Amino acid sequence: MAEIQIKHYNKIVFFTGAGLSAESGIPTYRGKGGVWQEYNYEDFACQRAFDKDPQKVWEFHNKRREFINGCQPNEGHRIIAAVEQTKPQTMVITQNIDGMHQRAGSKKVIELHGSLWRVRCDREGTISENTDIPLKSMKCDCGEYLRPDIVWFEDPLDQQKIQQAVEAIFQSDLFVSIGTSGVVFPAAQLPAVAIQNSVPTVEINIESTPLSQLYQYRLQGPASEMLKQLCSDSD
Template sequence: MEETSRPHLVVLTGAGISAESGIQTFRAADGLWADHPIEEVATPEAWARDPERVLRFYDARRDQVRRARPNAAHKALAQLEREGFRVSIITQNIDDLHERAGSRQVVHLHGEILKARSSVDERMRYPLPRGGIALGDVCDKGSQLRPDVVWFGEAVPRFDDALELVAEADLLLVVGTSLAVMPAASLLDEAPLATPRVLVDPEASELTTAGVNGLALPAGEGVPLLTRHWRREGRLWLPETVFG
């Protein structure tokens, strides 16, 4: 079957899916973000003011990501793709857990922590298979390297790619996000009107809006539950046993 003729599942994932692998969210009451106000480590102004502090913070986050492992939700999405479904993932997360689980079509809206990039040319990116970034580490143009992440106040360079994917979705699955971070939250409204929308989140009953089917389960339970139905039937649908 032609790639473009297969039903297209587009998945928007947020911090909740990574939290189940042990990666702290910036809204958590504990963890790496607790003692680091956003304006001191995750803005262009913070970088200009104290780049060494910013680098230390992201080195710690990078270590956390390397220790984490894909959970059942990551694995279920990758398995769906391996069995012939067309699956595209748009993630707000900067970890590589989707890729390590086996997903091949992943758009990182907010960058990738396991890469560095030039401070003067965002097209110049460098993988970080080990270690971190130190002051004095420079790109090929001689500029200081910085984390390849999108800080608060910066543009989201791959947002147009995400818009294109959502516009062709046959089913839009949202996992582990409060839909509070813009512009990612606006993607929910960009799918075709007839496209089913499903939100998997423990607080889905409070977060869902009109036209969105909520499944109030953690990602590691809700996503495998849905993908089992889809794999068994060989199609994308809203099973009555789950949604009534």
């Protein structure tokens, strides 16, 4: 892997998707064996479903919490966290809601799609950390049902987080995409931001994506293995 190596860069953005957490045993969403091949998002992962039956939606998300809590960050998560320790201007932009980056030790994480480990009250506009398994109370003190602080299908993304991500890419000197399908917008537009600003780009994935041809460098294989190559000290 002599063409490009992490050691030659200091302001790295890691852009991660479900393919990274798949190595921890967490199913992807759209690929083979993905969550939304087994479940219908309209029953469990949109505001309409929550308004209709919040207890049913919470039962689903409590099961996801329990399952993900039983998984562990993988070597890819740990490599990224280690890079951040030696290169403090490193930033993680993730589409994942599992909290694995933080559990591996990453501190600078922009969660584009929210977190399964936060809840919010839309009536009061409050957001709080919550790691209860299962959720001890589905309701806020005000009486409103709490909902997971994640971006469901049909929800808009937080424009402030998108702006934070864009600014991080503007300031970066290397953009590394890992395990993202390239089909979820507007997150899928972020690689183009790097390319348009002449930031070197790397794609790590086990298969080609609709955006693969845009990247300057492509590493095809398991995320942890490819990250190990990218972060190798050898020339």
